[in-house]
Amino acid sequence: MKFNIILKIGILLIKNMDIFQILTLRDVRWFLYRKYYSSPQLYVDSGVDISSAHRNKNARFVGVGKINLGKGVYIDYSGGVKIGHAVAISAGAKIFTHNHNVNGKFKDWQKNPITYSDIVIEDYVWIGADALIMPSVKRIGEGSIIGSGAIVTTDTEPYGIYVGNPAKKIATRKVEELDE
DSSP states (O other): OHHHHHHHHHHHHHTTOGGGGSHHHHHHHHHHHHHHHTOTTEEEOTTOEEEOSSOOTTOOEEEOSOEEEOTTOEEEOSSOEEEOSSEEEOTTOEEOOEEEOTTSSOSSGGGSOEEEOOEEEOTTOEEOTTOEEOTTOOEEOTTOEEOTTOEEOSOBOTTEEEETTTTEEEEEOOOOOOOO
């Protein structure tokens, strides 16, 4: 428990320091993130924020395979996030897993209960720079590509290419996997 607190403090101290872009020091940042989030192949650029905006029993971050997070990525794991293998999330992209109920009992939306949703980002996904993944999304399908600046509000199909606001499928990737 104390080790996790030390790791979290280390992450908070170095996450925005450009000096950790230097090759050897970058390994320190990767080490801290990998240990804290128990994700052995997590590659994190500077300014990345992986946090639970609101604590609850489902708040968890699970990184399964090789994951690359670009500069300034924000991942809210309040509702739970699971990321597969060979996933790239480009600079400035944001993933949200909670929302405030605006149609609740109170006029002041901040007094209404928070709703949580979990998301699974499957293998071979590429999320472009400044894309937004909203809490209504439960699954980013295997091999999907989310274009830069896209705002994703619904689940994506495997190997779909999505762009725009709201994001729409514009094509399907043609992938020819060769056996080695």
